[in-house]
Amino acid sequence: MAKSAVQRGRISKKVYEAQLPELREQLVQLQVQLKGAPFKLVLIVAGVAGAGRGDVLNALGEWLDPRGVETFSFHTPTDEERDRPLMWRYWRSLPANGRIGVFAGSWYTETLREQAKGKKELAQLDHELRRIRHFEKLLTDNGALVLKVWLHLSKENQRDRLRALESDPDKAWRVTDDDWDAHRQYDELAETARHIVRETDRPNAAWTVIDAADERARNLAVGQLIVRRLQSHFKRMQRRLATRPKLPLMPRSLAPSGLRRLRNTPLDQKLSEDDYERKREKWLGRLHRSIRSAQAARRSVVFVFEGWDAAGKGGAIRRLTSAIDVRFYRVVPIAKPTEEEISHHYLWRFWRHIPRDGYMTIFDRSWYGRVLVERLEGFARNDEWRRAYDEINDFEEQLTEHGTIVIKFWMHVSKEEQLRRFRAREGTAYKNHKINAEDWRNRRKWGAYEVAIGDMLALTNTSFAAWHVIPANNKRFARLQILKTACNAIEEALEK
Amino acid sequence: MAKSAVQRGRISKKVYEAQLPELREQLVQLQVQLKGAPFKLVLIVAGVAGAGRGDVLNALGEWLDPRGVETFSFHTPTDEERDRPLMWRYWRSLPANGRIGVFAGSWYTETLREQAKGKKELAQLDHELRRIRHFEKLLTDNGALVLKVWLHLSKENQRDRLRALESDPDKAWRVTDDDWDAHRQYDELAETARHIVRETDRPNAAWTVIDAADERARNLAVGQLIVRRLQSHFKRMQRRLATRPKLPLMPRSLAPSGLRRLRNTPLDQKLSEDDYERKREKWLGRLHRSIRSAQAARRSVVFVFEGWDAAGKGGAIRRLTSAIDVRFYRVVPIAKPTEEEISHHYLWRFWRHIPRDGYMTIFDRSWYGRVLVERLEGFARNDEWRRAYDEINDFEEQLTEHGTIVIKFWMHVSKEEQLRRFRAREGTAYKNHKINAEDWRNRRKWGAYEVAIGDMLALTNTSFAAWHVIPANNKRFARLQILKTACNAIEEALEK
Numbered sequence: 001m002a003k004s005a006v007q008r009g010r011i012s013k014k015v016y017e018a019q020l021p022e023l024r025e026q027l028v029q030l031q032v033q034l035k036g037a038p039f040k041l042v043l044i045v046a047g048v049a050g051a052g053r054g055d056v057l058n059a060l061g062e063w064l065d066p067r068g069v070e071t072f073s074f075h076t077p078t079d080e081e082r083d084r085p086l087m088w089r090y091w092r093s094l095p096a097n098g099r100i101g102v103f104a105g106s107w108y109t110e111t112l113r114e115q116a117k118g119k120k121e122l123a124q125l126d127h128e129l130r131r132i133r134h135f136e137k138l139l140t141d142n143g144a145l146v147l148k149v150w151l152h153l154s155k156e157n158q159r160d161r162l163r164a165l166e167s168d169p170d171k172a173w174r175v176t177d178d179d180w181d182a183h184r185q186y187d188e189l190a191e192t193a194r195h196i197v198r199e200t201d202r203p204n205a206a207w208t209v210i211d212a213a214d215e216r217a218r219n220l221a222v223g224q225l226i227v228r229r230l231q232s233h234f235k236r237m238q239r240r241l242a243t244r245p246k247l248p249l250m251p252r253s254l255a256p257s258g259l260r261r262l263r264n265t266p267l268d269q270k271l272s273e274d275d276y277e278r279k280r281e282k283w284l285g286r287l288h289r290s291i292r293s294a295q296a297a298r299r300s301v302v303f304v305f306e307g308w309d310a311a312g313k314g315g316a317i318r319r320l321t322s323a324i325d326v327r328f329y330r331v332v333p334i335a336k337p338t339e340e341e342i343s344h345h346y347l348w349r350f351w352r353h354i355p356r357d358g359y360m361t362i363f364d365r366s367w368y369g370r371v372l373v374e375r376l377e378g379f380a381r382n383d384e385w386r387r388a389y390d391e392i393n394d395f396e397e398q399l400t401e402h403g404t405i406v407i408k409f410w411m412h413v414s415k416e417e418q419l420r421r422f423r424a425r426e427g428t429a430y431k432n433h434k435i436n437a438e439d440w441r442n443r444r445k446w447g448a449y450e451v452a453i454g455d456m457l458a459l460t461n462t463s464f465a466a467w468h469v470i471p472a473n474n475k476r477f478a479r480l481q482i483l484k485t486a487c488n489a490i491e492e493a494l495e496k
Numbered sequence: 497m498a499k500s501a502v503q504r505g506r507i508s509k510k511v512y513e514a515q516l517p518e519l520r521e522q523l524v525q526l527q528v529q530l531k532g533a534p535f536k537l538v539l540i541v542a543g544v545a546g547a548g549r550g551d552v553l554n555a556l557g558e559w560l561d562p563r564g565v566e567t568f569s570f571h572t573p574t575d576e577e578r579d580r581p582l583m584w585r586y587w588r589s590l591p592a593n594g595r596i597g598v599f600a601g602s603w604y605t606e607t608l609r610e611q612a613k614g615k616k617e618l619a620q621l622d623h624e625l626r627r628i629r630h631f632e633k634l635l636t637d638n639g640a641l642v643l644k645v646w647l648h649l650s651k652e653n654q655r656d657r658l659r660a661l662e663s664d665p666d667k668a669w670r671v672t673d674d675d676w677d678a679h680r681q682y683d684e685l686a687e688t689a690r691h692i693v694r695e696t697d698r699p700n701a702a703w704t705v706i707d708a709a710d711e712r713a714r715n716l717a718v719g720q721l722i723v724r725r726l727q728s729h730f731k732r733m734q735r736r737l738a739t740r741p742k743l744p745l746m747p748r749s750l751a752p753s754g755l756r757r758l759r760n761t762p763l764d765q766k767l768s769e770d771d772y773e774r775k776r777e778k779w780l781g782r783l784h785r786s787i788r789s790a791q792a793a794r795r796s797v798v799f800v801f802e803g804w805d806a807a808g809k810g811g812a813i814r815r816l817t818s819a820i821d822v823r824f825y826r827v828v829p830i831a832k833p834t835e836e837e838i839s840h841h842y843l844w845r846f847w848r849h850i851p852r853d854g855y856m857t858i859f860d861r862s863w864y865g866r867v868l869v870e871r872l873e874g875f876a877r878n879d880e881w882r883r884a885y886d887e888i889n890d891f892e893e894q895l896t897e898h899g900t901i902v903i904k905f906w907m908h909v910s911k912e913e914q915l916r917r918f919r920a921r922e923g924t925a926y927k928n929h930k931i932n933a934e935d936w937r938n939r940r941k942w943g944a945y946e947v948a949i950g951d952m953l954a955l956t957n958t959s960f961a962a963w964h965v966i967p968a969n970n971k972r973f974a975r976l977q978i979l980k981t982a983c984n985a986i987e988e989a990l991e992k
């Protein structure tokens with residue numbers, strides 16, 4: 001907090017009105033420029049009671065073109081929100097690139113409110129602040145400009161503001177009991193706020209503390225901050241966009257142990273049809289029971305199906321879902337992102353589909369596209385896909401911390417088996433659509449993919465979300481293996 | 497139910513497998529064709545316990561390209577869903593044009609389940625069925641193909657199916673207590689189901705009853721139904737798309753009383769600044785209290801702001817929101833629809849923003865664009881905008897029935913006053929962006945807009961959602977009038 005400049009002084013109405021036109025013109029021009037830019041502005045307006053968060057939002061509403069702005073505020077979480085990790089409600093409120101999201105309080109509000117009531121241990125608070133830091137870093141790494149404004153009032157100023165409002169019979173309604181409660185707790189709240197601001201004040205997402213004693217000075221300070229920071233952000237982004245990634249002919253492995261694991265997976269399993277059908281029903285029954293136990297315990301499950309083209313993901317998913325009541329799961333096939341998805345962080349489209357407690361989502365391909373196809377085709381820059389391993393681990397950690405059971409499969413076939421299946425698909429009219437030029441192109445890059453898959457297996461094989469490599473040359477064996485693995489993973493998670 | 501063909505007979509595995517390839521090829525080709533089409537396929541799979549809804553969904557999952565299909569099923573509504581009108585949860589699950597939505601049970605599930613338990617009076621059930629009919633009509637009017645499949649089993653077949661499963665130790669888990677409950681209540685459930693099917697069997701969205709006694713025959717029947725109906729739907733849609741709307745030079749008024757109301761609105765009000773400020777604070781205070789009462793009563797509020805360009809909607813909204821805690825309202829500015837919005841029914845983008853109980857949404861422009869700009873610019877065909885009055889009335893009725901308070905303003909200025917404001921905007925740098933060629937174009941169509949506005953005022957001025965025409969030549973007068981009207985409307989609604 002000490003690091004940021006505190007705005008001081010009073011501004012007369014005359015000076016204010018003389019400065020406004022230029023500020024408003026700048027804001028509007030920047031907004032036009034932002035419209036086509038590959039990033040968003042996330043503005044957080046937090047602060048003490050009586051400092052005028054609502055007034056600032058109203059001023060911004062007047063100055064900015066409302067068609068490019070969304071304003072968000074958060075109240076008690078709904079059950080749909082409580083049934084998912086903490087940050088889910090914020091992910092679903094993020095604006096798209098080219099737009100401005102104004103957040104009243106935002107992810108700081110709940111944190112601050114609860115701490116003030118003494119509900120949380122410091123360790124828990126710091127854990128949440130770590131999540132917030134990570135979330136903001138993820139946004140800024142992705143190009144977003146994150147501006148955080150803390151509206152400050154001294155205890156005396158706060159008292160004077162509240163009293164002045166109360167003494168005017170027409171304005172007294174603006175002061176609530178909550179405001180006076182906050183005033184009485186001023187010192188405790190200020191201490192928590194200092195702690196929160198200090199712990200989340202980072203170069204990529206710094207706090208600006210603005211003195212709210214004078215309303216006009218406060219509004220101008222917020223407006224000018226947006227202008228200044230947007231201008232410099234445009235310059236920074238231009239430099240960044242100028243560097244396009246160069247694709248190496250053959251990617252270099254970051255963690256060779258994964259590649260070894262992949263190559264050492266035996267693929268010559270046998271399983272007769274009779275044997276398969278008998279065992280399948282047994283395991284389906286067991287899986288069905290374990291899923292019902294998970295539901296009874298209000299645990300959700302996320303399945304990730306990754307694998308070579310034609311490895312049999314679709315069939316395996318259908319065998320799996322035949323054990324589940326259709327009301328409790330959702331299969332989400334991941335193809336090329338839509339325009340809307342492209343204008344968000346790549347994890348955004350997956351956060352949207354995180355299941356509620358007691359439900360299941362099955363991803364047919366997933367966020368791992370970031371470190372596979374996006375890495376190999378240059379859709380992600382080097383820094384982007386390299387960063388993704390950490391981002392993904394953190395994402396999955398958030399899920400498992402919330403209680404979600406995360407089960408990840410890599411379905412592995414040999415290059416020869418893939419060729420056989422491609423040809424069979426081409427020869428079957430109703431499977432024709434399952435194979436196209438892109439599949440053949442990917443196949444020619446088999447070696448490159450092996451490296452990327454290996455890195456993925458090594459770098460995202462965590463204690464909370466391990467990779468299961470499924471030998472899939474034999475479809476029956478693979479399907480059964482998936483049923484068993486799913487079953488064991490759920491049972492194990494429930495025992496903890 | 498009698499009208500629809502019931503499929504009968506058994507199909508051997510050999511015949512099944514001989515017929516499958518052609519069926520699958522047709523399905524996949526139709527799916528490719530659908531991808532670029534301006535409509536969606538909504539497939540509802542409902543039916544009795546043990547008839548194999550899940551199996552049918554799984555078969556479709558195998559036959560169709562999953563990237564173009566979404567599957568939905570509905571369980572107990574969440575609080576976010578209970579806090580909004582009945583149909584909200586279905587609106588938010590609709591697929592976009594070019595895609596297939598498969599609904600397990602869907603809007604029929606809850607209706608059927610509750611009725612079976614005797615919870616609802618017949619009148620209430622029929623009211624819900626009317627809503628469902630309306631919803632499906634709205635979808636099909638908009639081009640959607642709605643296919644409804646009822647999987648039928650006789651009481652004996654049901655018993656045999658459940659017993660056969662139970663006698664196989666590996667499959668016994670598939671049979672739940674709920675299934676046997678449903679079997680015991682077979683006759684009562686069948687009667688309710690017959691009633692529901694009869695009441696919702698309409699030419700635009702007919703039921704097809706499929707005998708599910710033989711699993712293979714059942715699957716083939718569903719697949720063939722999709723092929724047959726999609727093929728004929730493509731033909732019908734081609735004819736429809738061939739007719740483009742012709743725009744008349746001057747639209748003809750459908751309900752002249754609205755135009756008279758508009759033209760007879762006096763616009764010469766005066767209000768001094770002192771007078772305004774004093775009254776404003778008084779009314780803001782009263783509005784604040786009435787909004788808190790609405791929140792305490794868990795009532796939501798929807799504000800609709802429509803008006804001539806430059807009539808002062810933005811300013812009026814900001815005055816209004818200065819009385820509301822920022823956590824409880826959301827301003828939604830409506831501009832040109834996005835690609836995603838265009839691929840849905842025009843009401844879809846508004847349903848998305850319907851507030852939860854206790855919250856407020858303020859629409860800066862709204863669904864009335866359908867009967868204003870879309871009517872006058874030919875973005876909507878004649879049949880589309882003419883139908884819209886009823887669709888909108890029904891939409892608003894659903895809101896108010898749920899308890900939402902709907903308050904609609906038309907902000908009215910004279911043509912001369914608009915000109916004065918346009919020029920002032922052009923002369924002020926930071927207001928320049930608020931005026932463009934389109935505004936001038938609209939202005940040249942003043943007379944045509946008067947007719948469309950008049951029709952809107954007359955045809956959507958309902959007892960549950962009346963229009964308030966606000967004289968807005970004098971900005972202060974208009975803002976105060978809006979505060980007063982909002983206040984009275986909320987207080988009145990709370991007294992009921």
